[in-house]
Amino acid sequence: MGQTDTRARIRGAAAALFRRHGYSATGLKRIAAEADAPFGSIYHFFPGGKQQLAEDMIRTSGTEYGRMFLALLDSAPDPAESLVGAFEAAAHDLAAADYADACPIGTVALEVASSNEVLRVATAEVFEEWVGTATRWFERWVAEPKAAQSLAYSMVMMLEGAFMLSRAARDPEPLRVAGRSMAKLLHAAMVQAGED
Numbered sequence: 001m002g003q004t005d006t007r008a009r010i011r012g013a014a015a016a017l018f019r020r021h022g023y024s025a026t027g028l029k030r031i032a033a034e035a036d037a038p039f040g041s042i043y044h045f046f047p048g049g050k051q052q053l054a055e056d057m058i059r060t061s062g063t064e065y066g067r068m069f070l071a072l073l074d075s076a077p078d079p080a081e082s083l084v085g086a087f088e089a090a091a092h093d094l095a096a097a098d099y100a101d102a103c104p105i106g107t108v109a110l111e112v113a114s115s116n117e118v119l120r121v122a123t124a125e126v127f128e129e130w131v132g133t134a135t136r137w138f139e140r141w142v143a144e145p146k147a148a149q150s151l152a153y154s155m156v157m158m159l160e161g162a163f164m165l166s167r168a169a170r171d172p173e174p175l176r177v178a179g180r181s182m183a184k185l186l187h188a189a190m191v192q193a194g195e196d
Contacts, residue, residue: 007045009035014057019104022111023054023119054108055122061104062126066133069159079141080183083155087179090159091172099170102163130156142189151189155182 013034017026028050032039046053072086073079094102109123134152135145142148158178165174 003045006035006037006041010037010042010045010053011057011060013037014053015061015104016101018054018057018108019102020100020107023050023108023116024111026050028053051116051118054119058105058108058119058122058126062123062129065103065105066126066130069130070133070137073137079186083182083186084179087159087162087175087182090163091166091175091179094163094166094175095172099167102167103160106160106163127156138186138189141186142193144193147189147193151182151186154185158182 010031013031014026017031017034028042029039031053032042042053043049046056048055069086069090072089073082076082076085105123105126108119109127112119112123114120131149131152134155135149138148138151138155139145142151158181159175162174162178166172
């Protein structure tokens with residue numbers, strides 16, 4: 001139990017710090033302090049150091065965020081209402097965190113895309129997983145696979161872009177606008193497919 005708890009605290013601290021400050025600005029000593037863990041325990045659980053910890057955080061947090069967003073999408077029977085609600089929840093959470101806690105995957109992806117191949121691949125695979133999950137969700141409402149995938153890409157892009165705009169402006173409105181825009185895109189795709 002103790003080792004599992006320490007590993008979980010290190011993961012949680014790393015996710016929070018990478019989300020707020022990015023990969024380069026987050027040191028292992030700070031992660032250990034935030035996790036209330038001995039510095040050496042990071043290398044015990046993550047022998048590859050900061051890069052291995054970041055890769056683990058990306059994959060673990062990515063899966064968790066994907067599940068959480070899917071649960072929000074499944075929270076209402078009407079898909080447009082679900083989309084608006086999911087983006088509204090993201091807006092609320094970001095504002096409640098004083099615009100510090102956005103998506104850790106997006107934060108790290110922007111920073112490492114051209115400088116760290118291991119982490120670039122990890123972020124790309126998480127985004128691919130999200131698009132796949134979202135595509136399956138949209139296929140409930142739009143039977144054409146390419147249209148559903150297009151909506152999934154749009155949703156991930158709008159979410160990540162809206163996080164950036166909201167953080168920069170310290171205003172949740174971009175996330176709300178993105179949610180309403182996604183609802184309109186879905187409605188248009190349903191009408192075009194004759195499924196409305």
